[in-house]
Amino acid sequence: MSKDKVTTWWLPPKLLIAALFSALLVIWAIDAATIHSRPRPHFSLGTFSPLSLNNTSTNTTTTTTTTFHSWLSVPFPQNYTSSLIARWLSPGGEPCRDSRTAAISIPAFDAIPHVKLHAGEVHEFLILALDELGQPRCLGGDYFETDLSSQSWKSRPPVTDHGNGSYSFKLQVHPQFAGTFNLTVVLLFRSFEGLKFSPERFKFRKELRNVQITFYRDEDDEVTTVLPAMEVCQESDFSKEVWSGRWTRHGTSNTSCEIDNSGRYRCLEPDFPCETPWCDGPLGALESNGWVYSAHCSFRIFTQDLAWKCLSNRWLFFWGDSNHVDTIRNMLNFVLGFPDIKSVSRRFDTRFTNPRNTSQTVRITSIFNGHWNDSMNYLGLQSLKNEQFRQLIWRYFLEDDAPPDAMVLNSGLHDGVYWSSIRGFAGGAEYAARFWEDVIRHVRQKSNDTRVFYRTTIATGGYARDLAFNPNKMEAFNGVFLEKLKERGLLNGGVIDDFDMTFPWHYDNRCNDGTHYGRAPAKARWRDGLIGHQYFVDLMLAHVLLNAICIH
Numbered sequence: 001m002s003k004d005k006v007t008t009w010w011l012p013p014k015l016l017i018a019a020l021f022s023a024l025l026v027i028w029a030i031d032a033a034t035i036h037s038r039p040r041p042h043f044s045l046g047t048f049s050p051l052s053l054n055n056t057s058t059n060t061t062t063t064t065t066t067t068f069h070s071w072l073s074v075p076f077p078q079n080y081t082s083s084l085i086a087r088w089l090s091p092g093g094e095p096c097r098d099s100r101t102a103a104i105s106i107p108a109f110d111a112i113p114h115v116k117l118h119a120g121e122v123h124e125f126l127i128l129a130l131d132e133l134g135q136p137r138c139l140g141g142d143y144f145e146t147d148l149s150s151q152s153w154k155s156r157p158p159v160t161d162h163g164n165g166s167y168s169f170k171l172q173v174h175p176q177f178a179g180t181f182n183l184t185v186v187l188l189f190r191s192f193e194g195l196k197f198s199p200e201r202f203k204f205r206k207e208l209r210n211v212q213i214t215f216y217r218d219e220d221d222e223v224t225t226v227l228p229a230m231e232v233c234q235e236s237d238f239s240k241e242v243w244s245g246r247w248t249r250h251g252t253s254n255t256s257c258e259i260d261n262s263g264r265y266r267c268l269e270p271d272f273p274c275e276t277p278w279c280d281g282p283l284g285a286l287e288s289n290g291w292v293y294s295a296h297c298s299f300r301i302f303t304q305d306l307a308w309k310c311l312s313n314r315w316l317f318f319w320g321d322s323n324h325v326d327t328i329r330n331m332l333n334f335v336l337g338f339p340d341i342k343s344v345s346r347r348f349d350t351r352f353t354n355p356r357n358t359s360q361t362v363r364i365t366s367i368f369n370g371h372w373n374d375s376m377n378y379l380g381l382q383s384l385k386n387e388q389f390r391q392l393i394w395r396y397f398l399e400d401d402a403p404p405d406a407m408v409l410n411s412g413l414h415d416g417v418y419w420s421s422i423r424g425f426a427g428g429a430e431y432a433a434r435f436w437e438d439v440i441r442h443v444r445q446k447s448n449d450t451r452v453f454y455r456t457t458i459a460t461g462g463y464a465r466d467l468a469f470n471p472n473k474m475e476a477f478n479g480v481f482l483e484k485l486k487e488r489g490l491l492n493g494g495v496i497d498d499f500d501m502t503f504p505w506h507y508d509n510r511c512n513d514g515t516h517y518g519r520a521p522a523k524a525r526w527r528d529g530l531i532g533h534q535y536f537v538d539l540m541l542a543h544v545l546l547n548a549i550c551i552h
Helices: 013-037 080-088 235-239 304-311 322-335 380-385 387-397 414-418 422-446 462-466 471-487 498-505 536-551
Strands: 042-044 047-049 053-058 063-068 103-105 115-118 123-130 143-150 153-155 159-161 166-171 179-189 206-216 223-226 246-249 291-294 314-320 347-353 361-368 406-409 451-455 494-496
Touching: 080 422, 080 471, 103 206, 143 166, 143 471, 153 498, 179 471, 235 494, 235 536, 246 498, 291 536, 304 314, 304 536, 314 322, 322 361, 322 536, 361 387, 380 387, 380 414, 380 422, 387 422, 406 536, 414 471, 422 471, 451 471, 451 536, 471 498, 494 536, 498 536
Parallel strands: 063 223, 115 206, 314 361, 314 406, 406 451, 451 494
Antiparallel strands: 042 047, 053 063, 103 123, 123 166, 143 153, 143 179, 153 246, 159 166, 179 206, 246 291, 347 361
């Protein structure tokens, strides 16, 4: 048996070196492509922030990294009503499902004496619900109130219930406001008990965390954090169902602004300007000691002339609770030039004339929906079951005149008192949505220009946080009625999220009497025992409504 002859081939040295060099180039290119196509997640204190997009430019002396982030945003859940009812009906049967939350763990914070986070990024953290023995729960339904505050910032970090005893919340602070913040977490109700017919006896209302957080910005020129430019709201911005805004403070560090004899807080000059991009117009007109609200867009603060230019020869129709009444009065007093109008009734239809220009008029119609009898309360959407009340509403839309230019609908606090369960309210919301579908179908046969908005119900404040119209229940009712209206395509104008606007101020009664944020100014002792009431939160709502109405 013969052996095969083996022949060995040798490459010339120069060719071998060239081949090795080419192979190294290929490997380096593959490695570089892998790194740039799969950015690593940013890990922070044991949890993660959403991925950032890094754009790195290099010269011979420095490397500059620009990190682009998005604004914090919360989507409106799909199948909101059916999902909420299913979770509300979830059975127990196991200790971790039958127990009640008594404490929480925030793993990312609990082992760290001082938390530091990068300003501009969205940071997401986990809350674990624990029972009285410190054991994890495995069912959701707890209602947490979250607050992120500094001397010039107030916001409500959004909380997501994962249904298994874990919750997550998100934090974001614009680099302009970097500094020391307090994060407060309060457990208001447990296991959907805020949705009960008489929830006061089930309140928990316990502060479970107060964490000091330092939000820092980059101190060198090598790293730049960029957020999308915030613009004044456009028509499409009102299509967002859930807002995650913030109140920021500008132009003053005066924390002890004195109330005047008329009950007003005129801390800044009336024409003191807004700071771009947080608002546009005269910030001083809000009488807010520098505070202003912004969300995924910012808002214009209207002068009297600008407001009349928008509203001239228009018709505005409001249907909702008595917070509408306050907002309309504040709009008349502070924006449209009628300081002597001390009150408006729950039900009225009036044409107002510009005191500076008699050629300009606006018609405002307001129908209180807390009860079909406007001297009574606590029916809410059930008031539509009264035939005379339905006919009263229809009468405005059967006129020969053109239909309203804008309609603002609201469910209201009265629903929180009337409905015995979330399932019952869902039925009432379905009935109300069908009624308004018939009305608006008739309106659109006459004109397609009528814009329909849903204004969410406020977050009740102070003592009212525990009552039948508590924030837990009102947030749920807002979502149910909003979904019913959206399913029928009624909200061609969009949403004004007054719940998000009022939430940062709902912990006491400085800006509300419990159920109203817009009571008329008065140098009197309010429910909390202090002199005077800060009414700017509702006045801000009046300007937000004008932004929505005047865009179209």
